[in-house]
Each structure stands twice: as structure tokens, then as C-alpha cells.
Amino acid sequence: MPELPEVETTLRGIEPFLKHAKISNIVIRHFSLRWPINPQLAEILAGQTIQQLYRRAKYLLLQCDNGTLIIHLGMSGRLRILTASENIAAEKHDHFDLLVNNEHILRYTDPRRFGAILWTEQPLAQHPLFAHLGPEPLTELFNTAYLFDKSKTRRCTIKTLIMNGKIVVGVGNIYANEALFMAGIYPGTIANKLTSKDCDRLITAIKVILARAIKAGGTTLKDFRKSDGKPGYFAQELSVYGRKGQACLQCNNLIEHYKEAQRGSFYCPKCQKNI
DNA sequence: AGTATCTCCTGCGTGC
């Protein structure tokens, strides 16, 4: 499940092949992703040069001559770099190919098709998907004062709050669980109960967990693969996610599990306090 | 405006 570290890992993997490269050809095999792919996309992209690549939230952005290609991996999406001369046949869920410099292919694969490939010519700050996004978690904008200000009036749970892209981007279910464990906060705690000190621990935990996950190349549970086809190794470092009934690594108590907003919450009842 | 719920989709695990 690609969250920020998986998208960042993918970006770093594909960037050397795509930066300053000229788009030679596009193959679209399946137009219906989360939103339909623009039927004219192949004609629009052909001949453009990819000026630069970057990430905002969980979106990968390929800035071209005349606009930006927006790629979201959804739940099960992944991107690979293939060598064109090897002519590797597309499989069932390989929905999109981008050939650059007649040399390399960026191939998008997404069994569940929750992802998206969109083209926009407007500045991203004005784009509806980007206009209301919160700060990046690994920047200074995401700090204790900011989180405390946002949380002190909210009646949703703290887990829901940190997974809300208007508050902070890139924190999905896995890393929300892990960060709350590291901060010692029960995921079902009502956000407005948190003190400034709680927010301080949580801010630190989110930053540390995300940075570690990026360093490990992301978390591979089932679908995720880096752009070279290899898995990420952060799954081995998970403390609570997916560990229901197993011993807490800090206190040996059993990890518990409940569902909140259709998402699994894992926590240690001894290490994590309901404030 | 804030909050909760619904929705899209496929592959996999489980139980009969």
C-alpha cells in the first residue's frame, strides 16, 4: 500500500531514467482508473520533454514542457523502469507505458485500479486535488505548534486527524499506527485531548517513522515493489501494524486490534495511553 | 466547517 515512503522510493528509482528525457511514445491499455485517463493523453505527451520529477503528498509529478503528468499509485499501483530493447510483454494489469528516448519504458501496473494518471496544464497550487492539501510531514511547516493548533478543537480521533490530507499529507494507515505507537498514544484518543507535549512526541514520531521507512525503501506487504522490482524492507521494522495477538516489542503485552473508519487500528494497551 | 459513511477495484484467505 503505497504511502509517502513508497512514493518517495519510487520517485528516487525512476528519476534518473526520466529527468530531461524526451517522451517518444505512450501506450494506454486500460483507460478506466480512479478517473478515466484523458483519451488524448498519448497525443498530448508525445514529443514533450520531462523537465523535472517531484512528489507532493502521495502524488508523483512529471513536469513536462506544457503541463504536468500526475500519477497516483492508489492502493496497489506500482511503477517500473524497463529497457525497451528487451521488449517485455505487458501483463494483465499493466495499464500504461511511457517510452522515453526510445530507450526506457516507465510501466504503470495497478490491479485494483484505485490509482490515477491525470494531465493538467494549470499551476498545481490551483488544481482541485492540490489546492487544499496540508503541509509535507518532513518539513518545518509540520511542527508541534501547528499540530496542537489543529487538534485542540477537533472531536475526531487522533488517528483520523493525522490521516487527513488537509492536516498533513502522506500519512496512511500503516505509518499512522506506527507513529502513534512510538508516541505512546492510543489511536482512538479524541484529538482535542492532546496536550502540546503529546503533539510534540507525535510530530517527532511521524517524522522519524517516515524517514526510517524511506531509508528502508518503503514497506512491502504484498503489492509494493520499488521501481527496480525489489521489495522495500520496512515491514521488518513494523512494531504494531499487522501484529494483532503478538507480543509488544517493548513490554511483551499482546497487541490489540479494532476497526475505525473501516481501517485496522493496532496498538499496545500498555504502552499507548488514552489521554 | 467538521464528521462519518459510502464508494471505486481485484486478489487472497477462509469456510462450507
Add this chain to the structure above:
DNA sequence: TGCACGCAGGAGATAC
């Protein structure tokens, strides 16, 4: 072996 079923979840859409 086969089938029905439930589950996983990012995040926009919708309803209050």
C-alpha cells in the same frame, strides 16, 4: 475442487 464471502484500503464524494 469450487464457490461465496469478507477483507484490505487512499481519498474524493456525499450526506448530515
